[in-house]
Amino acid sequence: MSRSIAVKVGLIIVTCVVIQTSYVADFRVAGVIGNIVILIAVAAGVEGGAERGAIVGFAAGLTFDAVLQTPFGLWALVLSVIAYVVGTFQRSVLRAAWWIPVATAVAATLASVILYVLIGQLLGQQFRSANLPMILLVTSVMNGLLSPVMLRAMHWALPQERSPSGLLAR
């Protein structure tokens, strides 16, 4: 990943974490808040492919872990895996329809939260005490609505790679 790409992605990650902790944390629906950091990984998987998406997801997750008191590295693990899966899935799906990336964002958000809770439970965290169905609903709907914005941002930060033959390569 070139330095300019790293700077752009870093800027997106820091901006999103600040927005998450300053604004999203204050906007509650039924006592639940959204999680736009998940959207970074999803958008990176869609725009950057599996490998670059996993790296960006790891970086975003690790940055988010640093401002929380939950297990350090847990969001990094979850978001790197989710971004990889999204990137792999996007390779094999035609993206002509506008709703496919939005549906991907919703599904990936659901998977991220479920994976986070499952791994957290294995690590002894009391995540099942939270209002999980409402968390799944609010985070997935919010990320579905915001996905076009994040996809544009990632499209700017992660230019598509080209193979030596000039063809697009993921």
Add this chain to the structure above:
Amino acid sequence: MAAPRRGPRKLTLLVLVLLSITVITLDFRGVGVIDTTRGAASTVFGPLRSGADWIATPFRNTWNGVFNYDDVRKENEELRARVADLEGQQVIDADAAAQFPDLLELLDIPWVGSINTATARVVSRPASNFSYVVDLDKGSEAGIKVGMPVVTGSGLVGRITLVTAGRSQVQLITDPDFKVGVRVVTTQDLGTARGRGNGRSLRVDTAIDPELGIEDGARLTTSGTDRSAFPPSIPVAEVIGTTDASGGLVLDLFAEPYAELDSLTFVNVLLWEGLE
């Protein structure tokens, strides 16, 4: 057509997964570099969050003024009535309050009213649905240390878990990993209150006989028993329900925290390091 680069991609994912597991393991083992990293992140993100909050303040105030004016006016009226009641009660309690510290001092028992405090502003709320931490704008420079209790005028908020020079983090009492020894004011029964997540009441394990029962509205304060992390007599919560536990042998209580955890603005950190 170029052959798919599946091998290197899978290797990248494997490296990232192993790296994540390593970091998680280091965190669970309490390796100092993790706390240092969190402290550095708090130092870096703190000013950014303050700036973002400053930018949002006029928009937030406009939003609240348009949509929450009636709620605020009603709350103001209720608070005025409550203050009037409390001022009347204060007169009655003044004599007893004057004698109480002297009595405790004679018995060498710490009292929350005599503990020095550091007032701090809450600069961020929990940033995820599985986080029960708020950030304060004061840190070690104000004398704050890890483990110190945090309160508002209403009651217990939580405990300091991370401190840097100018910032600190508070673990809220609603954290499922948080527990505090409590005492039922009316009956003097002891119990352990535990958090159950944001927006949910505390659950209190007791040894109370279900036959005796505890009425709704009973007040809970910190027990301050031997080696407790909290001084005694800090208001914690009010009982809102009970349930049988341990096969009906004892009573568990459900209690609503006194502190308004969803709308914290200023808190007091008790500069108390526990009983020696």
